[in-house]
Amino acid sequence: MKRQTGKSIVTSAFLLMLVTFSSAVFSLTVSVDRTRISETDPLRLNIKVNEALTGQLEFDFLTKDFEILRVAGPNQNTKMSIINGQSSREVSTSWDLVLRAKRLGTVTIPRIQINGSISEAIVIDVVPQTAEMKSKANELVFLETSVDTSEAYVQGQIIYTIKLHYVDIITGEIPAEPKIENAIIETIESEKRYDTYVNNRRYFVFEKRFAIFPQRSGVLEIPRVTFTGSKVGRGFFSNREPVMAFSETHSVTVKPKPKEFTAPHWLPAKSVKITEAWSSESKQLTVGEPINRNITITVDGQAATLLPAIDDIEIQGAKSYKDPEVQNQTITDSGIVATSKTTVGIVPTQPGKLLLPALELAWWNTTTNKMEIASLPAQAFSVEASRQPQAVARNIEPSQPNQTLVAESATLRQPVAEGPNYWQLLAGVLAAAWVITLMLLFKAQRRPTQTAVEDTPTQLTSETALFNKLQEACKKNQAADARNLLFLWGKARLPSIDSTRDLAAHYASDELLQEIVLLEQSLYSPSQQTDWHGKSLGDITQALGSIRAEKSSPHALLSTMNP
Numbered sequence: 001m002k003r004q005t006g007k008s009i010v011t012s013a014f015l016l017m018l019v020t021f022s023s024a025v026f027s028l029t030v031s032v033d034r035t036r037i038s039e040t041d042p043l044r045l046n047i048k049v050n051e052a053l054t055g056q057l058e059f060d061f062l063t064k065d066f067e068i069l070r071v072a073g074p075n076q077n078t079k080m081s082i083i084n085g086q087s088s089r090e091v092s093t094s095w096d097l098v099l100r101a102k103r104l105g106t107v108t109i110p111r112i113q114i115n116g117s118i119s120e121a122i123v124i125d126v127v128p129q130t131a132e133m134k135s136k137a138n139e140l141v142f143l144e145t146s147v148d149t150s151e152a153y154v155q156g157q158i159i160y161t162i163k164l165h166y167v168d169i170i171t172g173e174i175p176a177e178p179k180i181e182n183a184i185i186e187t188i189e190s191e192k193r194y195d196t197y198v199n200n201r202r203y204f205v206f207e208k209r210f211a212i213f214p215q216r217s218g219v220l221e222i223p224r225v226t227f228t229g230s231k232v233g234r235g236f237f238s239n240r241e242p243v244m245a246f247s248e249t250h251s252v253t254v255k256p257k258p259k260e261f262t263a264p265h266w267l268p269a270k271s272v273k274i275t276e277a278w279s280s281e282s283k284q285l286t287v288g289e290p291i292n293r294n295i296t297i298t299v300d301g302q303a304a305t306l307l308p309a310i311d312d313i314e315i316q317g318a319k320s321y322k323d324p325e326v327q328n329q330t331i332t333d334s335g336i337v338a339t340s341k342t343t344v345g346i347v348p349t350q351p352g353k354l355l356l357p358a359l360e361l362a363w364w365n366t367t368t369n370k371m372e373i374a375s376l377p378a379q380a381f382s383v384e385a386s387r388q389p390q391a392v393a394r395n396i397e398p399s400q401p402n403q404t405l406v407a408e409s410a411t412l413r414q415p416v417a418e419g420p421n422y423w424q425l426l427a428g429v430l431a432a433a434w435v436i437t438l439m440l441l442f443k444a445q446r447r448p449t450q451t452a453v454e455d456t457p458t459q460l461t462s463e464t465a466l467f468n469k470l471q472e473a474c475k476k477n478q479a480a481d482a483r484n485l486l487f488l489w490g491k492a493r494l495p496s497i498d499s500t501r502d503l504a505a506h507y508a509s510d511e512l513l514q515e516i517v518l519l520e521q522s523l524y525s526p527s528q529q530t531d532w533h534g535k536s537l538g539d540i541t542q543a544l545g546s547i548r549a550e551k552s553s554p555h556a557l558l559s560t561m562n563p
Helices: 002-019 131-138 390-394 403-412 422-445 457-475 479-493 500-506 510-524 535-545
Strands: 028-032 036-038 043-049 066-083 086-101 105-109 122-127 141-147 151-153 158-166 170-172 183-198 201-214 218-222 226-231 241-246 250-255 271-278 284-286 291-300 318-322 326-332 335-348 352-356 359-365 370-376 379-384
Touching: 028 122, 066 226, 086 226, 086 241, 141 226, 141 250, 158 183, 183 326, 183 335, 201 218, 271 359, 271 370, 291 359, 457 479, 457 535, 479 500, 479 510, 479 535, 500 510, 510 535
Parallel strands: 036 122, 141 241, 151 250, 284 379
Antiparallel strands: 028 043, 043 086, 066 086, 105 122, 141 158, 158 201, 170 226, 183 201, 218 250, 226 241, 271 291, 291 335, 318 335, 326 335, 352 379, 359 370
16 A cells, blocks of 8 residues: 555656646747858758747748748747656757848848747848859759740740759759749640750750740840759768759840731741531432531641631521630650641531532741731532422421421322312311310310420421431431431421531530531441441430420630630
8 A cells, every 4th residue: 555655756757747847938039040142052941939839930930131932930849858757848949941042242131020929130131142152053953945936926936945954863842933924824845854964964855835825015124043952862861952043034025916917817927728628429419418528627737716707608598507716735855746636517408519618727837927828719519409398308497487388288189180079078077176176175174274385286297206206317327317317307396406516515415426527427438338327316316305395505615715
């Protein structure tokens, strides 16, 4: 019992030692690693207080003479010690900053005040970098930046390259893309690593490339890039040596659009090409049967977002519609090559000759400083009358009330021979129809009121008839009929669409779009030997047919903005 009591006394005394600390007066220490630096040397500033502080300090007072490259903190450190039975604990909070002087001469780190404690100001001498100092700094790391031209046109391409050369193991933030007002910046090369030799010394290189498209004439200033990092030693406990490198600034003269360029869409580039591909190579067209014209604009030295849209072309004797442009860009050694692909659907509306005017796109050659024209020649087609029944051909046009019903009923009428009983038979048929109509009206009045708006008889008859014909064409694997009927059924269901792809886009159906592509490939492939099976298309349209048709407003294409 006594031993247990003694043990408790010793334990209590030890715990008391742990919680008994010597009190200390609040103190603030501000120090730098050196007071004489060159214009490129990093300056390390340490701020330390002997209390546990969690709030973040504001360092705006340093930005007058210094650029703040990095801030680490607040970092807390606790140190405990026992001397002659007396325990003490030291708690401190510190901030570590890496600075770069903005100018030569004398700069000052002003006095800092925290919790009533004020530090002394520190004077720093900033001297020009000598050739020896620069050579020594470049032994570890240096930056090299370049532009491919000193002059460019507004919205023209400027290639800007950043190369970070380093040896051994270097840590730090890789410079990001430059911040430039009134310019569009596209990344060409986000990361390229290789090694090279400079002055018989091997360097590792980290390269980035950007395409800059200025949006305003004048002088484009590209600010210098700064790299701040540390050289990591080989040993586990080795100290890290701070390193810094920065590039030169660049100025590019941006020229306005020349007066000689008279076209509405300004397009500076190295080269521009326009090509086309048709869904059918035949020059023989048919009334009511659409044909697709795929136009591709390829521009070397321009961003895809800056390419102009193809203007609408009025065609005598035909209707045309455009799908939204599909833009893309690829990267080459000389910069960006942008493409814009547009599908134009053409539906002949009358037989005869169909003349398609030439398509021209003016652009400015930045190599020769001349205006040039990229074009597609005019073309002529022969259009024959529709081979399909009149009802189907008429459905190309937006249907008028009862038009489709009347047309389809007309195809079912058979010539009735005159005879002695003709009028009696006709009167009997009309009487029977009148009785049936009265019965249907009486039955409709007894039905509960429907809240949803029902489809009109014209829509039901037209859509249902076309849908059944589409399903029949799919079952018989009749590709040409299935393509035409798919368009006609979609048009009857959604009057706002102008192509089968619009139908797929309306329902956001990737499966339908894929079947449309396979269908067109089977119809328009050069070999004309591709087999097509309509089961998948029939199943997809069966599922879409169960979805209630809705009225949709025509979609408008947004034109590309150009100065």
